[in-house]
Amino acid sequence: MENEAGALSRVAGLFSARGYNIESLSVAPTEDPTLSRMTLVTVGSDEVVEQVTKQLNKLIEVVKIIDLSDGNHIERELMLVKVRAVGAEREEIKRLAEIFRGSIIDVTDKSYTIELTGTSEKLDAFLEATESNAVLETVRTGASGIGRGEWILKV
Amino acid sequence: MSAELTGAEITIRCLQEEGVNCIFGYPGGAVLFIYDELFKQDKVRHILVRHEQAAVHAADGYARSSNKVGVALVTSGPGVTNAVTGIATAYMDSIPMVVISGQVPTNAIGLDAFQEVDTVGITRPCVKHNFLVKDITELAHTIKKAFYIASTGRPGPVLVDIPKDVSQQKTKFVYPDKVTMRSYNPVTKGHAKQIKKALELILSAKRPVVYAGGGVILSDAAPQLTELVQTLNFPCTNTLMGLGGYPATDKQSLGMLGMHGTYEANMAMQYCDVLIAVGARFDDRVIGNPKHFSNENRKIIHIDIDPSSISKRVRVDIPIVGDVLEVLKELIKLLKTEKDKPDHVVLKEWWKQIDLWRERDCLKFDRKSKIIKPQMVIEKLFEITKGDAFITSDVGQHQMWAAQFYKFDKPRRWINSGGLGTMGFGMPAAMGVQLANPNGKVACVTGEASIQMCIQELSTCKQYKLPLKIINLNNRYMGMVRQWQEFFHGNRYAESYMNALPDFVKLAESYGHIGIKIEKPEDVGDALKEAFKLKDQLVFMDFITDQSENVFPMVPGGKGLSEMILV
Numbered sequence: 001m002e003n004e005a006g007a008l009s010r011v012a013g014l015f016s017a018r019g020y021n022i023e024s025l026s027v028a029p030t031e032d033p034t035l036s037r038m039t040l041v042t043v044g045s046d047e048v049v050e051q052v053t054k055q056l057n058k059l060i061e062v063v064k065i066i067d068l069s070d071g072n073h074i075e076r077e078l079m080l081v082k083v084r085a086v087g088a089e090r091e092e093i094k095r096l097a098e099i100f101r102g103s104i105i106d107v108t109d110k111s112y113t114i115e116l117t118g119t120s121e122k123l124d125a126f127l128e129a130t131e132s133n134a135v136l137e138t139v140r141t142g143a144s145g146i147g148r149g150e151w152i153l154k155v
Numbered sequence: 156m157s158a159e160l161t162g163a164e165i166t167i168r169c170l171q172e173e174g175v176n177c178i179f180g181y182p183g184g185a186v187l188f189i190y191d192e193l194f195k196q197d198k199v200r201h202i203l204v205r206h207e208q209a210a211v212h213a214a215d216g217y218a219r220s221s222n223k224v225g226v227a228l229v230t231s232g233p234g235v236t237n238a239v240t241g242i243a244t245a246y247m248d249s250i251p252m253v254v255i256s257g258q259v260p261t262n263a264i265g266l267d268a269f270q271e272v273d274t275v276g277i278t279r280p281c282v283k284h285n286f287l288v289k290d291i292t293e294l295a296h297t298i299k300k301a302f303y304i305a306s307t308g309r310p311g312p313v314l315v316d317i318p319k320d321v322s323q324q325k326t327k328f329v330y331p332d333k334v335t336m337r338s339y340n341p342v343t344k345g346h347a348k349q350i351k352k353a354l355e356l357i358l359s360a361k362r363p364v365v366y367a368g369g370g371v372i373l374s375d376a377a378p379q380l381t382e383l384v385q386t387l388n389f390p391c392t393n394t395l396m397g398l399g400g401y402p403a404t405d406k407q408s409l410g411m412l413g414m415h416g417t418y419e420a421n422m423a424m425q426y427c428d429v430l431i432a433v434g435a436r437f438d439d440r441v442i443g444n445p446k447h448f449s450n451e452n453r454k455i456i457h458i459d460i461d462p463s464s465i466s467k468r469v470r471v472d473i474p475i476v477g478d479v480l481e482v483l484k485e486l487i488k489l490l491k492t493e494k495d496k497p498d499h500v501v502l503k504e505w506w507k508q509i510d511l512w513r514e515r516d517c518l519k520f521d522r523k524s525k526i527i528k529p530q531m532v533i534e535k536l537f538e539i540t541k542g543d544a545f546i547t548s549d550v551g552q553h554q555m556w557a558a559q560f561y562k563f564d565k566p567r568r569w570i571n572s573g574g575l576g577t578m579g580f581g582m583p584a585a586m587g588v589q590l591a592n593p594n595g596k597v598a599c600v601t602g603e604a605s606i607q608m609c610i611q612e613l614s615t616c617k618q619y620k621l622p623l624k625i626i627n628l629n630n631r632y633m634g635m636v637r638q639w640q641e642f643f644h645g646n647r648y649a650e651s652y653m654n655a656l657p658d659f660v661k662l663a664e665s666y667g668h669i670g671i672k673i674e675k676p677e678d679v680g681d682a683l684k685e686a687f688k689l690k691d692q693l694v695f696m697d698f699i700t701d702q703s704e705n706v707f708p709m710v711p712g713g714k715g716l717s718e719m720i721l722v
C-alpha cells in the first residue's frame with residue numbers, strides 16, 4: 001500500500017467496521033520508500049476471506065493484495081521474551097533457547113531476554129515449553145509472510 | 156512566471172477548472188480565507204444553507220439530478236460533524252461528491268484547538284476517500300484527485316480537509332489535466348467471455364427477470380437497459396434506487412421490488428429461472444432473507460462496477476465486473492449479431508403467470524374514502540405533473556407511497572435516501588435539484604415528522620427563490636414506525652405520535668412562502684394544480700391524511716420475498 005499517513009487506520013477501520021478479525025498485523029516501509037508492505041493474518045470462511053480481499057482492494061491506498069495461503073509461502077514472526085533466570089533455571093532456559101534456535105540478547109542476574117523467530121506456532125510452542133510463571137514479559141511482531149520461489153509480490 | 160496564489164485562491168480556481176458553478180455551504184472560522192476568495196469572483200455560485208447537513212444533502216440532490224459532482228463547503232469542528240449525516244447518506248447511495256472542510260491551522264492540530272475535530276478520522280468510514288492537505292504544494296493535485304475519485308468507478312463522496320494556514324500560504328498554481336494513481340484503476344469494460352456466457356444463459360431462459368438498481372441511473376444507462384429489456388421481451392423490476400431506469404408506465408415493468416415492492420415483482424424475483432441483476436446489490440430491503448431467496452433454484456447474472464457487491468449476500472453464477480453502461484452496450488451489440496432468439500412460446504407462459512400475479516392488484520386502496528388517502532395524493536401529483544417532475548422524498552411511509560404511485564419513466568427524477576434512510580433529506584435535496592434544473596418542476600414528498608428534521612431550509616428557499624412544492628403527507632404519526640409497532644409490537648405506539656405539531660401553513664407563511672392546508676379528498680387535485688401554477692413560489696401543502704393507512708405489500712424483516720403481507 002501507499003506509504004501514507006492514515007493508510008493503516010483505513011485497513012484497521014475496515015476490519016472493525018465490517019466485523020472481520022485481525023489475528024495479527026505487521027507493517028513497514030519497503031525498499032521503495034513510497035510503499036509499505038503489510039502482512040495481515042485473518043480467519044474466516046472462503047466467502048468472508050473473499051469479501052475481506054475485495055473490500056481491502058477498494059481502499060484507495062491499497063496497491064495490491066495477495067492471499068499467501070493460496071500458495072506456498074513462508075511465514076516468520078519475531079518474539080522477544082523475558083524470562084526469570086535464577087540458579088538452576090539459567091542453564092535450563094539457555095538449553096531451551098538453543099533447541100528453539102533463539103538467542104539470548106540481554107542478561108541480568110535475574111533474567112534473560114531471548115530473541116526467537118519462527119512461525120507463530122513455533123513461538124507458541126516455546127512459551128508452552130517454558131514454565132508459565134517464569135515468563136515475565138513477551139512482545140511479538142505478528143507474522144510477516146512471503147511467497148516461495150518465483151511467486152513475487154511487487155508493484 | 157505565473158504569480159503565486161494562496162491556498163484559498165487555489166481552492167476556488169480548482170472548482171472553476173472542474174466546471175463547478177454551484178456549491179452549498181456555511182462559513183466559519185477555518186474557511187474564512189476560502190469564503191473571502193468566493194466573494195471576489197462570480198463563476199462559482201455559493202448557496203448559503205441554514206445547517207451543514209442541508210448543504211451536503213443539497214449538493215447530493217444537485218449531483219443525483221444532474222450527474223455532476225456535487226460540492227459542499229463547511230467549516231471545521233461542528234461544521235464537519237453536522238455534515239457527517241449528509242456524507243454518509245451520499246456514501247450509501249454512491250453519489251459523486253466533493254466536500255471541502257476547513258481545519259484548524261496545522262500547528263494547532265492535535266492540541267484540542269477551538270472547533271477542532273479529527274475530520275479525516277470521523278469521516279473515514281463514510282467516504283470513498285479523504286485527504287488532509289498539510290502542504291500547500293499538494294493542494295491543487297489533491298483536489299483534482301478528489302474529483303477523479305468521486306466521479307469514477309463506483310462513485311462516492313470524497314472529503315478534502317484544508318487547515319486554515321494552508322488556505323493562507325502561497326504557491327504557484329498548476330491544475331493537472333489528469334491524474335493517474337497506481338492504486339486506483341477502476342474497471343469499466345466487462346470481461347468479453349463473461350458477457351458471452353451471460354448472453355447464452357439469457358437466451359436459454361424460460362422465466363427471466365431483469366432486476367435493475369441504482370447503478371443503471373448512476374452510469375446513465377437507462378436507454379440501454381430499456382433497449383435490452385424490450386428487445387428480449389423480458390419483465391423488468393427496479394429497486395428503490397433504480398426507479399426511472401426502466402419506464403414504469405411500460406407494460407414490461409413490474410414496478411418496484413423488495414420490502415414494499417409489488418406482488419408481481421417479488422413473486423417473479425423469487426420464482427424466475429434466470430435473474431439478470433444490473434447495478435443492484437441484493438440488499439436486505441430487496442431480497443429479504445437471503446436463505447429463503449437462495450432456496451429457489453435459479454441462475455444469476457450480476458453486472459456491477461464494484462467487485463465487492465458481487466457474491467456479498469447471494470452467490471452469483473456469472474459475475475460481470477464493469478460499468479453498467481459499457482457492459483449493456485456490449486451485450487446489446489452481441490445480441491444483435493446472435494442468431495438465437497428468446498423462445499417466445501415459453502416466454503408467453505411466463506408472462507401469463509406474471510399477469511395472474513398482477514391480477515392480485517397489490518397496490519389497491521380505498522378510493523372512496525372520506526379521509527385523504529396518501530396514495531391518492533401521489534397519484535394526483537403524477538397526473539398533474541404528467542410524470543415529468545423531479546420528486547425528492549424524505550424517509551418513511553410517504554417515501555414508499557411516492558415510489559409505488561409515482562410512475563417514473565425517466566432516470567434522475569426520483570431523488571431519495573435509499574441506503575441510509577435519512578429523514579430530513581427531502582427538502583435540502585430538492586433545493587439542489589432545483590438549482591441544477593432551474594426550469595424543472597420539483598416536488599418534495601414528505602411527512603410531518605421528516606420535514607421537521609431540516610425545516611430551517613425554508614429560509615434558504617426564500618433567499619434563493621426556490622419554488623419547491625412541498626407535499627406534506629401529515630398523518631400525525633411517524634407513520635412507518637407506527638406501522639411496525641402495529642404489526643410487530645402489539646399496537647404499542649411508543650413515542651411515534653407527534654404531539655404539539657406546528658401549524659404548517661403559518662410556519663410556511665412566516666418564512667415568506669405560501670401554505671395551504673388540505674383536508675378533503677375532493678380538494679387534493681385543485682390544490683396541486685394551483686400550487687404548480689405558482690411558478691415562482693414555494694408552496695407548502697399540508698395534506699391531512701388517514702392516520703391508520705399502512706404501506707402494502709410488505710415483506711416483514713427476516714422473511715422471504717414471497718412471504719408478503721397484502722392488503
